[in-house]
Amino acid sequence: MPIGGHVSISGGYAQAAKRVANIGGDVLQMFSASPRGWNFPELSDEEREAFFQTREEKNIAYAYFHASYLINLADTGKTGEMSRRLMTRELGVASEVGVRGSVVHVGSFKDKKAEPELSTQKYEPVLEKLRDILANTPDDTMFIIENMGTRKIGVTLEEIGWIIHQIGDERLGVCLDTCHLHAGGYDITSEENLDEVLTEADKQFGLDRLECLHINDSRDEFESYRDRHENLGEGYIDTSAFTALLNDSRTKELPMILETPGFEGKGPDERNVEILRGLQ
Numbered sequence: 248m249p250i251g252g253h254v255s256i257s258g259g260y261a262q263a264a265k266r267v268a269n270i271g272g273d274v275l276q277m278f279s280a281s282p283r284g285w286n287f288p289e290l291s292d293e294e295r296e297a298f299f300q301t302r303e304e305k306n307i308a309y310a311y312f313h314a315s316y317l318i319n320l321a322d323t324g325k326t327g328e329m330s331r332r333l334m335t336r337e338l339g340v341a342s343e344v345g346v347r348g349s350v351v352h353v354g355s356f357k358d359k360k361a362e363p364e365l366s367t368q369k370y371e372p373v374l375e376k377l378r379d380i381l382a383n384t385p386d387d388t389m390f391i392i393e394n395m396g397t398r399k400i401g402v403t404l405e406e407i408g409w410i411i412h413q414i415g416d417e418r419l420g421v422c423l424d425t426c427h428l429h430a431g432g433y434d435i436t437s438e439e440n441l442d443e444v445l446t447e448a449d450k451q452f453g454l455d456r457l458e459c460l461h462i463n464d465s466r467d468e469f470e471s472y473r474d475r476h477e478n479l480g481e482g483y484i485d486t487s488a489f490t491a492l493l494n495d496s497r498t499k500e501l502p503m504i505l506e507t508p509g510f511e512g513k514g515p516d517e518r519n520v521e522i523l524r525g526l527q
């Protein structure tokens with residue numbers, strides 16, 4: 248199964264590809280540019296070539312961007328405009344370097360209700376920007392909505408599905424994060440529980456849109472609406488959840504991306520990769 252992690256882009260995308268290979272992974276997730284501030288990715292021909300070459304040498308099967316945490320498509324002011332511009336640029340670069348798409352935290356409304364009413368009026372700022380970003384970016388890239396664990400857009404599978412249906416574009420995908428599912432009250436800690444969640448996901452947005460998984464344990468309890476990641480086996484998620492994902496025919500072939508803090512505090516590491524592989 249394809250496994251990897253989110254790694255630093257310090258030194259460039261080629262270095263990031265090496266980092267993921269060094270922890271025994273073949274799935275790369277990285278920021279397109281420094282996530283501290285509104286930084287737009289810029290890439291020279293040399294950097295692009297170095298990335299292609301390293302990716303091939305190291306057998307990196309999948310590569311994704313993770314969008315900046317500053318992105319908020321629900322914002323109607325400057326942040327919203329910067330979000331539109333950055334996502335448009337990022338997906339343009341993704342196409343240039345063969346990155347499949349960006350995994351995105353869509354954003355949040357100012358009034359954070361647990362279950363906001365799904366109305367086109369309320370969601371118009373989000374829908375309008377999504378349509379615009381998709382219309383102005385290459386067809387070979389995906390905008391991948393990540394489920395959230397706190398009171399942000401995308402806590403429920405229903406909300407994600409509703410947004411996708413409003414747009415109806417095949418370039419919209421979904422990334423499910425195990426820590427966020429746990430935080431938002433979706434129990435996947437057995438084959439039966441996972442089946443229930445996948446059945447619901449299929450009903451809401453269609454499992455063919457499920458593009459990748461974020462594999463994280465949680466420092467917080469079930470349905471806590473807190474989403475602090477933990478190393479596998481060290482948190483509140485029973486490892487049966489990961490075992491279930493690794494054995495279900497609907498999820499076992501999906502790219503699995505670790506975003507764990509690491510046993511030495513340096514991000515996803517070999518040990519987390521090995522723990523995951525060991526649960527197969």
Ligand SMILES: [Zn+2]
Pocket residue numbers: 313350351352393
């Ligand atoms: Zn994320």
